[in-house]
Amino acid sequence: MDKQLAIKTSGQMFSFNRRVKTVIISVILLGIIIGVFIAGFFIGDDAMSVDFSRKGLKPSWEYPFGTDWLGRNMLLRTVKGLSISIMVGTIASAVSAVLATIIGVAAAIGNRWVDNVIVWLIDLMMGVPHLVLLILISFACGRGLTGLLTGIAVTHWTSLARLVRAEVLQIRSQQYITISRRLGKSLGWILLHHILPHVLPQFVVGLVLLFPHAILHESSLSFLGYGLPPEQPAIGIILAESMKYLTGGMWWLAFFPGITLVLIVILFDKLGENLKMLLDPYSAHE
């Protein structure tokens, strides 16, 4: 198999099969994301330092993203903001994915009553416009970082929970589960050894594919003024602040932070797709 593929692509410099290629791409994508995160982590106070001697500079080699009206280095602020976004996105989607798995499995293996309640709850969550729900939860937590994290974490599980539920419902009626039960295994044992390993790929892929949503909602909420305190350079806050200066022609204040955010979101999306190709048994051998 390996040989055949290698022969097919032997005209190229490197002849990997598709699986290896996907792994390499995934590692590179993950590396970039972690790199941005760590870079932002080490920037610290440099992103805040005010220097009026260099205020409002256009993008140049020294300041690739320009400087703002207080002379702050926009490149540093953007990287710091992306780092915050990645952190919030990671925590929120991890919590969301765990919630989704627990709820989805519970709906599928619980009795009819539990299932009905969960399906109804999902309908209810999807009935309120997502952003309005986020605003409400953020308000309930007194705004700030807690409100932001809680809001994003507890509202993103619905679609993944549906997927997990459908998946578990399918596995539950498989013969090996019935045999396992007849052999006297407890529900917990079956859950741990048969059902959860099956759901794991869904969980990992779902987790990574939740990132884009989480990050976009994080920046939207920060933009509206709900998220982090205004002195934190989150992307949403940088863009909201830039609005006052756009009419003055300082386009770089809005352009670069936004486009890097889009790039990070696309990176996460690609990473999710690659992982799906690797982990999903149906597409892994394509």
Place this chain on the structure above:
Amino acid sequence: MKGKRLINISKVIGKYLFRVMTLLLATSIVAFVLVSLSPIDPVQQYVMGAGAVSMEQRETISEYWGLNAPPTERYLNWLSAILRGDMGVSLLYRQPVARIISERFINTFALMMTSWILSGIIGFVLGCVMGICQGKWVDSIIKRICLVLCSVPTFWLGLVFLLIFSVWLGWFPIGFSSPIGIADTDVSIWQRLYHLVLPALTLSFISFANVALHTRQKLIDVLESDYVLFARARGNDTWTIMKRHGFRNILLPAITLQFASFAELFGGSVLAENVFSYPGLGSAVSAAGLNSDVPLLLGITLFSTLFVFLGNFIANIIYGVVDPRIGEERPHGQAIGD
């Protein structure tokens, strides 16, 4: 047959009415609980701009608002007031909530409908183009654009449009739904439309990608079917096939998808209205949350839930009534999946 179908439809509508009642009730409870949990003190927010306020006066205000009553009693009071049509008075705008919602909804509705129709048409046309040219460069370019647009935050696209069309080219105004300095009644319909263009464009750019990608997939499925193969064998050209088989099969899913997207549309309008300072429900709800205007926040939450439900309801009705395959009698022993 016809009478039976009518009874079926009225049954479905009855079921939906019951569902909307329970949904709204549940939303009102959840929203009320969330707002009550908030550590933000409404009295403090209310008196913030009013200078020194003594403890007694604060006590009077919270007594007047009924804040000292237990939560269940407060909820029931609020609910019964809403059922009588009284949604309370907004703290931020000092006007009845019902009036603010009805005034601002007209603006939001104009914005959402313009972009809704626009994104529906753009999305459908692009989806058809991609489906017909599947695998060619046109397809891959449009598909890539659509996928990128899915990752773009609404408010940033709004800012970019603002930069390009308002600041750089100077074609459109910076904000507000009408010119500044002119009384609201004197604003002509053209001026209103002029101020609507950019926010509507932003909103439709955000949402057409979804319809386009969906339509593409559906069309590819249709074009790979046996009856299209047969039509090709008969010598029909692409346009005839699209007219006879393509549009009929893909229009309905696209329309349904559009109706089901009301929730995202509302969320998008919150952001677009904030970027362009457009005075609609979206900018009101974020202002209400930021300024702790609880009655307005609750009112808009309920209203938007109703709005989203209406969209889903219409989507389901269209599917049930318009699609001839679903209205037909089900064969015995074969359940149609939901």
